[in-house]
Amino acid sequence: MIYDCTDSLHKKFLFNREVKRILFVPYALHDRDSFTKTARDKLKTLGYEVDSVHETPDPVDAVRKAEGTFIGGGNTFRLLKALYDKKLVTEIRKTVLEDGISYMGSSAGTNVSTISINTTNDMPIVYPPTFAAIGLVPFNINPHYLDPDPSSKHMGEMREQRIIQYHEEPDTPCVLGLREARLFQRGKQTTEYEPGSDLSFLLTDAQ
Amino acid sequence: MIYDCTDSLHKKFLFNREVKRILFVPYALHDRDSFTKTARDKLKTLGYEVDSVHETPDPVDAVRKAEGTFIGGGNTFRLLKALYDKKLVTEIRKTVLEDGISYMGSSAGTNVSTISINTTNDMPIVYPPTFAAIGLVPFNINPHYLDPDPSSKHMGEMREQRIIQYHEEPDTPCVLGLREARLFQRGKQTTEYEPGSDLSFLLTDAQ
Numbered sequence: 001m002i003y004d005c006t007d008s009l010h011k012k013f014l015f016n017r018e019v020k021r022i023l024f025v026p027y028a029l030h031d032r033d034s035f036t037k038t039a040r041d042k043l044k045t046l047g048y049e050v051d052s053v054h055e056t057p058d059p060v061d062a063v064r065k066a067e068g069t070f071i072g073g074g075n076t077f078r079l080l081k082a083l084y085d086k087k088l089v090t091e092i093r094k095t096v097l098e099d100g101i102s103y104m105g106s107s108a109g110t111n112v113s114t115i116s117i118n119t120t121n122d123m124p125i126v127y128p129p130t131f132a133a134i135g136l137v138p139f140n141i142n143p144h145y146l147d148p149d150p151s152s153k154h155m156g157e158m159r160e161q162r163i164i165q166y167h168e169e170p171d172t173p174c175v176l177g178l179r180e181a182r183l184f185q186r187g188k189q190t191t192e193y194e195p196g197s198d199l200s201f202l203l204t205d206a207q
Numbered sequence: 208m209i210y211d212c213t214d215s216l217h218k219k220f221l222f223n224r225e226v227k228r229i230l231f232v233p234y235a236l237h238d239r240d241s242f243t244k245t246a247r248d249k250l251k252t253l254g255y256e257v258d259s260v261h262e263t264p265d266p267v268d269a270v271r272k273a274e275g276t277f278i279g280g281g282n283t284f285r286l287l288k289a290l291y292d293k294k295l296v297t298e299i300r301k302t303v304l305e306d307g308i309s310y311m312g313s314s315a316g317t318n319v320s321t322i323s324i325n326t327t328n329d330m331p332i333v334y335p336p337t338f339a340a341i342g343l344v345p346f347n348i349n350p351h352y353l354d355p356d357p358s359s360k361h362m363g364e365m366r367e368q369r370i371i372q373y374h375e376e377p378d379t380p381c382v383l384g385l386r387e388a389r390l391f392q393r394g395k396q397t398t399e400y401e402p403g404s405d406l407s408f409l410l411t412d413a414q
Contacts, residue, residue: 124338125376126376162330162332165281169285
């Protein structure tokens with residue numbers, strides 16, 4: 001199971017399996033120690049022990065042995081580059097899709113769980129070897145999706161326009177804007193989903 | 208001379224040299240014909256003829272022969288990828304830095320004129336071969352710079368925080384936030400510049 005989290009989804013993550021220890025991935029922020037402490041303190045109150053992948057001598061082995069993996073938010077480019085540098089992209093995909101290990105991502109951690117990071121909102125502060133990501137789901141996500149603000153004086157492109165520009169490119173997958181949920185499909189009408197909607201069709205029909 | 212334009216700088220572009228014809232680069236938007244028509248109609252009212260690089264059989268040759276080059280705004284990733292695909296990055300750098308040809312960029316066209324596109328606000332809808340850009344100036348720019356909005360409910364990172372994250376990476380150049388102008392230097396205090404300020408020191412002292 002794959003979750004985009006902020007609060008109560010932590011609990012679902014727990015209930016899904018007999019997860020007692022979570023492998024935390026702090027690569028999206030510069031200060032990995034501080035980020036790990038924050039995550040560890042919070043998850044402890046929810047009953048989990050936390051190992052951080054940056055504290056282990058062998059990150060690939062840590063992923064292979066993890067009961068559950070949680071990738072925290074921050075900068076998506078920095079995160080994806082580190083995941084490739086540590087050779088974790090394929091490993092995480094395998095543990096989730098083949099072994100059924102739980103995965104939870106927050107913001108940047110959600111972006112890297114999709115087909116690609118092409119629809120992140122983040123600044124490209126480092127250059128990853130590709131924008132292709134872990135690919136746990138056959139679509140892309142735009143976290144923190146915001147509606148266009150007609151009163152804004154900002155001259156740059158608005159979020160919706162950016163996603164439409166993405167769909168001007170050939171062979172682009174659908175994009176789920178996670179406000180509550182707004183689904184962009186290349187060549188189709190954009191659709192709004194209420195909280196609690198069943199979006200499981202995206203797992204098989206996401207083009 | 209290099210200009211970030213929106214309005215009156217068009218005129219400076221003209222006054223700088225005996226420029227009668229401008230080479231327009233519409234790669235940042237999907238509909239290049241429509242974008243060219245908009246630019247052509249506007250620049251005609253200012254007294255210029257416009258050739259668009261996408262209408263020429265040999266873009267490299269068009270850049271070599273241009274009296275002045277204007278790169279329009281849109282998506283910075285799409286623009287930079289197209290500039291590399293057409294082998295124009297080095298050519299434009301040469302014409303400006305060695306031959307003194309005028310360059311004008313708007314938004315994405317400003318980003319690609321700097322060291323790298325690492326501080327663009329745009330969505331990474333395509334994957335360019337590198338984030339290194341034309342490098343007409345020894346610093347980076349963040350166009351449409353916005354101050355943090357304390358009332359915002361947006362959960363993603365704010366602009367200032369994103370640029371600070373960029374400077375957490377090693378060997379990163381200074382970043383000029385183009386509102387009026389706000390200068391970010393790695394390890395130094397952020398400085399505000401009023402409109403009309405002389406920023407020419409950036410050309411030699413931009414680390």
